[in-house]
Amino acid sequence: MKRSLILCLVAPLVLGACGGGVGQPSAAPSQPASAGAKPSAAPAVSSPAAGAQPPGPAAKPSIPPAGAAAGSAAKQPIKVGIIEPLTGSFAPLGNENADGFKTFLNSIRNTAAGRQIEPIFADDQAKPDVTLTKAKELVENQKVVALMGFNTTPSAYAVAQWVKTSHVPMMITTNAAAENMLTDAKFASPYLTRWTETFTQVIDPTVDWLIKQGHRKAIIVSADFAPGIQVADLFASGFIRKGGSILQEFYPAVATNDFGPFLAQFNQSADVVYVFVPGVDTLRFADQYSSYGGPKKPLLFDSFGLIGAGPVVAQLKDKVDGVVSADVFDPSSVDPGTKAFLKEWNAAHPGQPLSVNIANGYASGQILASAIEKAGGSVEDPQRFLQALYSLQLDTGKGPVRLDQNHDIVENVYIFRTEKAGNDFVQKTLQTYTEVSDSWGRSAEEIAKFPFEKYKGKWVGMTKDQVAQALK
Secondary structure (H helix, E strand, C coil), X not given: CCCCEEXXXXXXXXXXXXXXXXCCCCCCCCCCCCCCCCCXXXXXXXXXXXXXXXXXXXXXXXXXXXXXXXXHHCCCCEEEEEEECCCCCCHHHHHHHHHHHHHHHHHCCXXXXXXXXXXXXXXXXXXHHHHHHHHXXXXXXXXXXXXXXXXXXXXXXXXXXXXXHHCCCEEECCCCCCCCCCCCCCCCCCCEEECCCCHHHHHHHHHHHHHHCCCCEEEEXXXXXXXXXXXXXXXXXXXXXXXXXXXEEECCCCCCCCCHHHHCCCCCCCCEEEEECCCHHHHHHHHHHCCCCCCCXXXXXXXXXXXXXXXXXXXXXXXXXXXXEEEXXXXXXXXXXXXXXXXXXXXXXCCCCCCHHHHHHHHHHHXXXXXXXXXXXXXXXXXXXXXXXXXXXXXECCEEEEECCCCCEEEEEEEEEEEEECCEEEEEEEEEEEEECCCCCCCHHHHHHCCCCCCCCCCCCCCHHHHHHHCC
16 A cells, blocks of 8 residues: 555655656557557666756646537547545545546546546455456446556555456556565566555655664554555665664554554654554554653654645644655645646645645546557557556656656655644655655665565664675
């Protein structure tokens, strides 16, 4: 999940020079491929050239005036399936994402390349078996040309394996940040792209920032499910290697109501609490942490922007003052694409707070519409649509995005603090890491060999040498 993070969400998330060019895809075939045709191997995506200009804001697709050519009007709508948790403990994430997506589509009158876009939303309740059933129903009965959404990693895993044989483009646009999604042959295929974030993409800049600020003693609080354990593993390994130490690890169950027993055990010498508890647990933990006592309250570091932005801030107000977050969306960013998004969102939803889930949803609408335009509206041809996705580089509502050679996201990661400003609460950018990929802080080989979930509860007291040995 997020942001697979949940994320998986997470969730739910770039460094280097912002922007840059990407390799062009192979020429689209002159004749549309059959519905079951398999795309050719994915084109390589080059690194941005030195000094390259950042991508400009995503252009709004052209909208045909009333009485447009009969040929365009006669085209069938483009049906797209969006699978998200709209009920259950992860419902806040899915519904926010859907709101962002709808906001962008409304701004272009649901039209791209002269064709109407018809989104069909399906509630999977974050249950993998339900996700797969919904995906099959959308493709086989509703005849959608692509699948989008996917909040949790297990749900994305289930569908990623199925699209390899069903040959349907699948775009991860909600969360599902598991590290191996686009590299493990069990899940990766030319049909799968991810536009949200990855765990290491956000965690490694987080570690870099914390260490540079002088933090050395951490407590980890991460949800007790696969994505939460992966998040804890990656943070702990990175933090220890950079000179920090893990004092305690806590893994509360998903949908925990009372975090008091965990808070009561906190080591008083910690200087940072690193937390990842997505869904409704975010609000509960942040509320209860605000009442945590002790001679010295450690910094609360919000792993993927779940606490420091969005509805949680609006509900808890003073209780989240001073929280520091890392995420792939920062409401205070000066990026032109983000500024344009904020203006449009605030006009359409006055007073409704923004979150990364909304930003990801809005950006996914931009990505979909831009790919439809780039494919000339020929999205029934999977290869043409996929090649359009591979070659996109846009300045979206959450900032510049493009895909790497694995069809995984490359984007900005922001460190920001939530602060009180009069009667309001705002985010203040502390640092922006640009052009961050999942391998920004560690090699692709190391990520592929990482011993996920094998060291849960074993990071406390580990040394640099022990971590190095564990990661061999």
